[in-house]
Amino acid sequence: MLSGSIFRKLCAIAIPICLSSILQQLFNASDTAVVGNFSSSQAMAAVGTNAPVINVVVTFFSGLSIGSNVMLSSFIGSGNRDKVNEALHTSFMVALISGLLMLVLGQVIAQPVLTLLGTPEDVMGMAVTYLRIYFLGMPFLMIYDFGSSILRAIGDTRRPLLYLTCSGILNVFLNLFFVIVLHRNADGVAIATTISNAVSAFLILRALIREKGMLHLELRHLQLKTPYLKKILWIGGPAGLQGMIFSVSNVVIQSAINHFGSACIAGNSAALNFEYISYFVVNGFAQAVMTFISQNYAAGNYVLCRKTTRTAMICSVGFCAMVSVSFFLLKAPLLHLFSQQPDVLRYAYVRMTFITLLEPMTASYEITGASLRGIGHSMAPALITLFGCCGLRVAFIGAMLQRFTSFYQVVLIYPVTWIVTGSAIIVMYFIFTRKEYRKPETLTVQI
Numbered sequence: 023m024l025s026g027s028i029f030r031k032l033c034a035i036a037i038p039i040c041l042s043s044i045l046q047q048l049f050n051a052s053d054t055a056v057v058g059n060f061s062s063s064q065a066m067a068a069v070g071t072n073a074p075v076i077n078v079v080v081t082f083f084s085g086l087s088i089g090s091n092v093m094l095s096s097f098i099g100s101g102n103r104d105k106v107n108e109a110l111h112t113s114f115m116v117a118l119i120s121g122l123l124m125l126v127l128g129q130v131i132a133q134p135v136l137t138l139l140g141t142p143e144d145v146m147g148m149a150v151t152y153l154r155i156y157f158l159g160m161p162f163l164m165i166y167d168f169g170s171s172i173l174r175a176i177g178d179t180r181r182p183l184l185y186l187t188c189s190g191i192l193n194v195f196l197n198l199f200f201v202i203v204l205h206r207n208a209d210g211v212a213i214a215t216t217i218s219n220a221v222s223a224f225l226i227l228r229a230l231i232r233e234k235g236m237l238h239l240e241l242r243h244l245q246l247k248t249p250y251l252k253k254i255l256w257i258g259g260p261a262g263l264q265g266m267i268f269s270v271s272n273v274v275i276q277s278a279i280n281h282f283g284s285a286c287i288a289g290n291s292a293a294l295n296f297e298y299i300s301y302f303v304v305n306g307f308a309q310a311v312m313t314f315i316s317q318n319y320a321a322g323n324y325v326l327c328r329k330t331t332r333t334a335m336i337c338s339v340g341f342c343a344m345v346s347v348s349f350f351l352l353k354a355p356l357l358h359l360f361s362q363q364p365d366v367l368r369y370a371y372v373r374m375t376f377i378t379l380l381e382p383m384t385a386s387y388e389i390t391g392a393s394l395r396g397i398g399h400s401m402a403p404a405l406i407t408l409f410g411c412c413g414l415r416v417a418f419i420g421a422m423l424q425r426f427t428s429f430y431q432v433v434l435i436y437p438v439t440w441i442v443t444g445s446a447i448i449v450m451y452f453i454f455t456r457k458e459y460r461k462p463e464t465l466t467v468q469i
Contacts (some may be wrong), residue, residue, distance in 0.1 A: 028326070028333045031177075032310050036337070038179035040306030042170070042186050044299050049190035049218070051295040053211035055360050056197040065207040066361065067284045068148035070291020071141055074272040076156060079127060081265030083120040083164060087171040088312065089258020090116070092395060093250065094175035095316035106236040110172055111243050112250040114230075117168035121161030128157020139273065140280045145287070148208040155209060159216035162223035169226035172237060174313055185225035193218035260404035261395060271412040274419045278432045282369070286429060289369030292360035296353075296374060300346040300381035307338040307385075308392035315396030324459035331393045331451075338385040350379045369429055376433040383437060386444025387411075390451040397458050402450050410443030 057065040090113035097106050132153040141149050170182040193214050200210030230239035279290050311334040318326045349356065357370045387410075391403035418435050426432060 028314075028330055029337070032307070032314065032330065032333055032337065035174070035177055035179050035313065036307040036310035036334070038183045038306075039174070039309050040303050040341075042179070042183045043302035043305060045183070045186050045190050047295060047298045047302065049193045051360075052194045052197050053215065054291055054295065056201050057207055057211055059360070060198075060201050062207065064144050064284060065148055066291065066366075067142070067145045067287040068152055068208040069211060070294070071136070071139065071145060071149050071276060071280065071287050072153050072156070073291060073294065074276045075131075075135055075139070075153060078266055078270055078273055079124055079157075080160070080163065081268065082262040083124060084167050085260075085262020085265045086116055086120065086254055086258035087113075087168045088261040088309075088395065089254035089256065089400075090168060091171040091175050091309075091313060092257045092316045092398075093253045094172060095313050096320040098175060098317060103236050106175075107238065108247060109250045109253075110230075110237060110239060111245060112247045113168055113172060113254060114165075114239060115244045115246050116251065116254060117164040118161065118244070121164035124160035124164070125157055128160065129154055132157075135273075139277045142280065142284050142287075145284055152208040152212045155212035155216060159219040162216070162219040165223040166219065166226050169223075169230055172230065173226075174309065176237065177313070181229055182226065185222050185229075188225065189218040189222035192221055257395060257398065257400045260400040264391075264404035264407045267408050267412045271415040274416050275432060275435070278419050278426060279429075281426060282429055285363065285365035286369045288361060288363075289366040289371075290373055292357055292366065293370040293373035293378065295360075296346075296349040296356065297378045297381060300342055300349065300378055301384055303342040303345050304338045304382070304385045304388050307334045307341075308388040310334065311389060312392040312396040315393055319397045319458075327393070327397070327459060328455070331389060334393075335385055335389045338389055339382045342382040342385065346378050346381045350374055372429050373433055376430070377436050380437045380440070383440040383444060386440070387447040390444075390447045394447075394451060394454055397454070399454050399458075402454065403447050406446045406450060407443055410446055411439045414439050414442060 053069050054066055057069055090109070093109055094106055094113070097103065097109065132150045136146060136149050136153065166182075166185070173179070173182055196214030196217055197211050200206045200214055204210060206213075227239075230237060231241070233239065279286055311330055314330045315327045318324075318330065353371060353374050354367075357367055357374075360370075361367060387403070387407065391407070394400070394403050415435050419432075422431065
């Protein structure tokens with residue numbers, strides 16, 4: 023990552039990350055599609071209404087894996103390879119603890135959170151069951167997330183993609199088996215997801231145990247070393263907090279969506295799948311640029327850091343635009359895969375028009391924010407996102423919830439907050455990099 027073609031190497035890392043996230047979303051979408059076509063719209067709504075709730079918890083702990091990735095990349099870039107293995111074992115211990123905490127938390131919060139969101143009565147029972155079963159698989163999900171971030175630190179994005187593909191295909195077949203053969207509804211697809219997450223966790227754990235050299239994992243050496251833990255929390259904590267608060271705002275918006283009934287919930291969740299896929303293109307380049315800049319910043323290659331950010335911005339906007347426009351043009355046949363009901367489709371069309379089509383705008387804050395995290399400034403983009411994308415949305419929903427008469431009023435808040443947040447983080451990026459990229463000597467991670 024320290025020399026050669028930026029575009030080629032950036033794409034070599036970013037595209038597998040994009041494909042991994044997209045495959046994950048496609049397999050998650052199979053939950054919605056299977057229950058929507060072979061069960062009921064209520065079961066489909068039960069799966070859909072849980073997505074923002076799950077993301078609130080998952081994104082915080084997944085954000086910690088970003089701290090692990092930046093730390094390991096910095097060690098590699100600065101030549102401190104002897105510290106990589108120690109940091110790896112601390113990272114994996116964080117993954118296990120995070121997963122177990124989420125497992126317990128999910129059982130406790132399921133009923134009260136879904137009640138607080140105003141989940142319709144005809145959906146509530148299935149939604150609670152789905153959420154509790156889903157959270158049983160959180161330790162597996164965290165093992166896969168942290169394992170993937172460890173491999174990405176050396177540019178290996180292919181094995182995580184392969185493992186996810188295997189578990190995802192299994193998830194699709196299990197969805198069909200539980201719903202069609204065993205006549206289950208939302209609980210069936212939740213069980214299928216938990217089993218598939220266990221498979222991906224096993225595969226990546228086995229890979230790290232078999233790995234030679236600095237990325238070799240030995241379970242008996244797992245421990246929490248304070249210096250490495252502090253570094254993970256310093257970089258990953260704000261990133262996780264940003265993602266969590268981002269998801270909190272989506273939970274608040276979900277309460278406004280629930281205001282329009284189960285058809286709106288189902289349509290919104292169907293369109294959300296394509297929105298996520300478009301966003302994952304941007305996020306893939308954001309994660310790649312963060313790894314690139316971490317290594318090059320530690321090595322003192324400041325010119326390459328700037329070029330990497332520019333290249334990633336152009337690539338993320340361009341590729342995301344191609345994906346989101348394609349989805350918009352093909353929205354009718356694509357959405358019919360999830361439901362045939364006219365009311366459900368009508369709400370889905372609205373979301374795809376005003377959010378999915380405009381998804382490339384998210385690159386304005388994702389790429390610049392990732393660049394700042396790559397040089398150790400994780401708090402600034404988190405705080406700006408907190409205000410721009412979260413604070414404004416929550417304030418808007420809080421003030422207007424009882425006055426909403428149309429679904430259009432809910433979805434329009436997204437592009438408005440993207441403009442505000444993107445503009446602020448771009449300004450912050452130039453302020454920080456003007457200082458950081460003029461330092462006379464290489465900065466390395468101090469542990």
